[in-house]
Amino acid sequence: MENTASPARGSRFSPAKINLFLAVTGLRPDGFHNLVSIVAQCAFGDRLTRRDADGGAAEDSLEVTGTDVPEGAGNLVLRAAAAFRRAEPKLPPQRFKLEKRIPLGAGLGGGSGNAAAALSLLAERMPGMSATWLGGIGAGLGSDVPLFLQDHAVIMRGRGDRLEDLPESACDRLSGLPVLLFGPPAAMETPRAYALLRARGTYAAPQWAEERVAAFAEGRLSPEELLFNSFAEVVEDRLPTIAVVLRSVREAGIPALMSGSGSACFALPRDDADTETVRGIVAEAWGAGAFFTPTFLL
Numbered sequence: 001m002e003n004t005a006s007p008a009r010g011s012r013f014s015p016a017k018i019n020l021f022l023a024v025t026g027l028r029p030d031g032f033h034n035l036v037s038i039v040a041q042c043a044f045g046d047r048l049t050r051r052d053a054d055g056g057a058a059e060d061s062l063e064v065t066g067t068d069v070p071e072g073a074g075n076l077v078l079r080a081a082a083a084f085r086r087a088e089p090k091l092p093p094q095r096f097k098l099e100k101r102i103p104l105g106a107g108l109g110g111g112s113g114n115a116a117a118a119l120s121l122l123a124e125r126m127p128g129m130s131a132t133w134l135g136g137i138g139a140g141l142g143s144d145v146p147l148f149l150q151d152h153a154v155i156m157r158g159r160g161d162r163l164e165d166l167p168e169s170a171c172d173r174l175s176g177l178p179v180l181l182f183g184p185p186a187a188m189e190t191p192r193a194y195a196l197l198r199a200r201g202t203y204a205a206p207q208w209a210e211e212r213v214a215a216f217a218e219g220r221l222s223p224e225e226l227l228f229n230s231f232a233e234v235v236e237d238r239l240p241t242i243a244v245v246l247r248s249v250r251e252a253g254i255p256a257l258m259s260g261s262g263s264a265c266f267a268l269p270r271d272d273a274d275t276e277t278v279r280g281i282v283a284e285a286w287g288a289g290a291f292f293t294p295t296f297l298l
Contacts, residue, residue: 009050010121010124012049013045013046013047014047014113014114015041015044015113015298016041016042016044016045016109017040017042017113018039018179018181018297019039019107020174020257021212021227022035022037022228022230022231023204023208023209024203024204025203025205025209026203026206027203028159034159035156035157036156036204036206038216038226039147040153042297042298043295043298044102044181046066046098046101047098047099048098048099048114049096050121052095052125053092053093053094053095057093058093059093060093060096062097063096063097064097064098065097067104069104069111075111075114076111076141076142077114079115080115080118080145083141084118087137090126091122094125103264105186105188105190106188106263107231107262107264108259112143113148115145116138119138119145120134143160147160147163150163152171152298153166153174153175154166166217169219170219173223174297178269178295178296179294179297180267180269180274180293181259181291181292182265182266182267182293183263183291184241184263184285184289184291185290185291187263188235193235194261204230223268231258245265245281249277249278252274252277254268264291279292
């Protein structure tokens, strides 16, 4: 997970995230949704490297290895570089290489994390940019991008762009917590998940959401007791095997939840036996195409 940088080249870890608590509280006038969430980053993720392009290069380029993702201008890494360059035109053309491990459409923040990693690497290349300035660029690329410019668990509000630090004691309770990430071969597009939730109209009460977040921050709720996701029912209706797998994991006494808008899920194992139990349930439900990896929270 080490990050390295020099004027001409750099490398940065791009972590996955999980939403331990995600309450969507209603539709905003701008068409987005308000939410209240506690989000933590994982020790599992992608890696992005960059270097100044050779002298003849006229534009940024991106090479992707691992999971099949678009390498063109629509990729969030190149979009982040373009947004950075609009504010800092002296930035020379860059060559990026993305080692991709986070699955697509999983609710683990892979693309947003990649964009944040690109912004951080470019800020190292062109120093002097404030964290506020960088966060503003990130928010313009996607609601989750500013989250990945942080290095600790946070509370997210608004459409995800308003961040608040958790108390240090709460971060300490999360740091190092073992987590199992798993999911089906099928992806779930975030706009589709929001559309399904909007059609159902089952929003969480804002006061209830804030009370839960406060209880966790103050140490009155454990991570296991905190777990909640507004998207759970609508995505499980669309991908019903998620509901089957989560029910089996919970019946084994292991706390589990879908992350973000899906389709990936996570469990909080107590020991190696729990890990093997979840591994078996996932393999039986989704076979060789399933995603499964043990990790821990940063």
